[in-house]
Every structure is written in C-alpha cells, then in structure tokens.
Amino acid sequence: METKEIGTFLRQRGLTVSTAESCTGGMIASMITRVAGSSDYFKGAVVSYAIEVKERVLGVDVSDGVVSESTARQMAEGVARVLLTDCAVATTGVAGPGGGTAETPVGTVCVAALVGTHVTTRTFHFEGDRESVILQAADAALGLLWEEMQNIL
Amino acid sequence: METKEIGTFLRQRGLTVSTAESCTGGMIASMITRVAGSSDYFKGAVVSYAIEVKERVLGVDVSDGVVSESTARQMAEGVARVLLTDCAVATTGVAGPGGGTAETPVGTVCVAALVGTHVTTRTFHFEGDRESVILQAADAALGLLWEEMQNIL
Numbered sequence: 001m002e003t004k005e006i007g008t009f010l011r012q013r014g015l016t017v018s019t020a021e022s023c024t025g026g027m028i029a030s031m032i033t034r035v036a037g038s039s040d041y042f043k044g045a046v047v048s049y050a051i052e053v054k055e056r057v058l059g060v061d062v063s064d065g066v067v068s069e070s071t072a073r074q075m076a077e078g079v080a081r082v083l084l085t086d087c088a089v090a091t092t093g094v095a096g097p098g099g100g101t102a103e104t105p106v107g108t109v110c111v112a113a114l115v116g117t118h119v120t121t122r123t124f125h126f127e128g129d130r131e132s133v134i135l136q137a138a139d140a141a142l143g144l145l146w147e148e149m150q151n152i153l
Numbered sequence: 154m155e156t157k158e159i160g161t162f163l164r165q166r167g168l169t170v171s172t173a174e175s176c177t178g179g180m181i182a183s184m185i186t187r188v189a190g191s192s193d194y195f196k197g198a199v200v201s202y203a204i205e206v207k208e209r210v211l212g213v214d215v216s217d218g219v220v221s222e223s224t225a226r227q228m229a230e231g232v233a234r235v236l237l238t239d240c241a242v243a244t245t246g247v248a249g250p251g252g253g254t255a256e257t258p259v260g261t262v263c264v265a266a267l268v269g270t271h272v273t274t275r276t277f278h279f280e281g282d283r284e285s286v287i288l289q290a291a292d293a294a295l296g297l298l299w300e301e302m303q304n305i306l
Contacts, residue, residue: 019179019200021179021182024183025182025183025185025186025187025191025195026172026174026179026180026181026182026183026186026198026200027179027183027186028179029178029179029182029183029200030177030178030179030180030182030183032178033178033179033200033202033248033287034178034283034284034287036249036250036251036283037251038178038202039202039203039252042178042202042203043202043203043205043206044199044200044201044202044203044206044210045179045198045199045200045202046197046198046199046200047172047179047182047186047197047198047199047200048197049186049191049192049195049196049197049198050192050196050197050236052196052237053196053197053236057197057235057236082210083203083206083210084205095186096189097189098189098190099192130187130189131187134186134187
C-alpha cells in the first residue's frame with residue numbers, strides 16, 4: 001500500500017486526489033483516509049455501485065461494458081471533474097462470488113489512474129474470494145496511481 | 154456489524170441504501186459491499202471529505218458547523234436525493250489525531266440515518282486512536298440505521 005507515499009507526494013505539490021469505485025466499494029477511499037492528515041489532499045469519492053450512479057453522477061457511457069477500461073477511464077475522468085481534483089483512481093470489476101460471465105469472469109477488474117489530463121488504464125484477473133479480489137483491486141489501483149504520479153509529476 | 158441483517162431486510166422489501174461519509178472515509182460503504190450480493194440494495198456512496206464536496210455535491214449548508222447533527226442530516230438527505238435511495242446513513246466528525254477543538258474534540262462524531270422521509274441524528278464521543286474512532290463511528294452509524302429501519306419499516 002502506497003497511501004502514505006502518495007499522500008506525501010501530493011501534499012508537497014499542493015495537489016488533490018479522489019476515487020471512483022465500483023467493485024472496491026469504498027475500500028480505496030478508506031485506505032487513503034486511514035492516514036492522518038489525508039484531508040490535506042483527499043477531497044472525496046463516489047462509490048458508483050449501481051450503473052445508474054456511474055451514468056448520472058459520473059457521466060459514464062457504459063456501452064463498452066460496465067467492466068471495461070473505457071468505463072474505468074470515464075469514471076476517473078468523471079470523479080476528477082465532479083470533485084475538482086488533480087488526480088483520480090477508478091475501479092470496475094467482478095468481486096464475486098456471483099456476477100461472473102464467460103467474457104468477464106469473477107476476478108476481472110479494470111482500473112484507471114488519472115494524473116492531470118493523462119489517464120492510464122489496465123485490466124487485471126485476480127484469484128481468490130470476494131474480500132481478496134477487493135483488496136487486490138484496491139492495491140492495484142493505488143499502485144497504478146503511484147506509478148503514474150511518479151512518471152508524470 | 155449489522156450489514157448482513159440490513160441487507161436481508163432491504164432485499165426482502167425491494168429497498169435501497171446509500172452512504173454519505175466524512176470522517177469514516179468510505180469505511181461504511183466498504184463494510185456494506187463486503188457482503189456478497191450487496192449490489193441488490195446498495196447503490197453507492199459519496200465520501201465528502203472536503204467541505205466543498207459536502208456543499209456542491211450533497212447540497213449541504215454547513216453554517217451550523219461541519220461537525221453537527223444538522224450537517225449529518227443534510228448529508229443523509231443529500232445522498233438519498235442524488236443517488237435516489239430509500240435509506241441513507243451519514244457521518245461527520247473528527248477522527249484525529251489532529252483537527253480537534255475545545256468545542257469539537259477528537260472523537261466527536263455526528264451520525265444520521267434516513268429511512269424514507271424520516272431522519273434521526275445522534276452525536277457520539279468516542280475514545281481511542283484514529284482507526285478506532287473510524288470503526289466505532291461506522292458501527293454506530295450502521296447501528297442507528299438498523300434501529301431506525303426496524304422502527305419505521
């Protein structure tokens with residue numbers, strides 16, 4: 001977990017972050033806010049569990065599939081726009097045990113990291129039970145954000 | 154933690170829930186979505202860590218104080234309105250170790266539970282470190298929601 005490093009990096013630069021979470025259900029926001037002083041750089045999160053919340057609150061067009069890199073990208077862009085943050089991270093996937101399909105089996109998670117105007121997306125296939133998939137997805141999303149922050153800022 | 158009981162109760166009645174979280178930072182949403190099948194009744198959350206997110210996204214007037222029962226009530230009403238849910242729960246408080254004042258010391262948490270058109274609020278004073286205050290606040294909020302659901306529905 002890079003939450004302390006991410007926080008220090010953002011605070012030093014006067015930048016802010018938000019999260020848009022589907023399958024992680026608020027876990028990433030919870031991990032970020034576990035760090036004392038995170039209110040200096042964390043503005044908030046939209047947990048868009050229902051498709052209509054992705055569409056209506058974050059302005060996502062899910063026509064490429066709810067679990068897709070396109071949706072993850074639009075969720076990150078949406079939350080950065082709605083909460084007015086410099087950086088954002090987003091997750092959409094199938095934590096299981098239900099909800100899997102042949103095309104999108106349980107453990108499939110798409111994540112996006114937004115840094116300024118740059119957005120990077122990635123698709124993961126995690127093994128394990130629901131709690132394990134959620135934790136791995138949260139770690140992967142924070143890892144991608146940290147990587148992109150170091151690349152771009 | 155009443156997350157399973159709350160879920161079963163909501164599913165049986167075809168009702169939905171959302172959370173608006175300040176000091177709990179997404180912990181309540183994370184606890185609710187740890188339960189498999191929670192997408193049947195959990196629509197999402199707004200983690201409004203920054204005051205401007207409380208104001209702009211949830212429509213809260215914080216003039217009674219950011220940590221107040223009035224703010225908690227408006228957060229619950231705001232998230233139920235924005236995410237279109239039947240029930241909602243909200244938290245605003247000081248998890249610490251910083252941020253405390255004489256009037257609002259570390260550990261002060263106001264919670265609200267909305268069930269239909271009925272909103273109940275309560276103020277708690279928790280002891281312990283940051284993580285402990287967050288967990289106690291999340292439990293208290295879910296407990297109040299569960300109590301009100303049983304009273305009203």
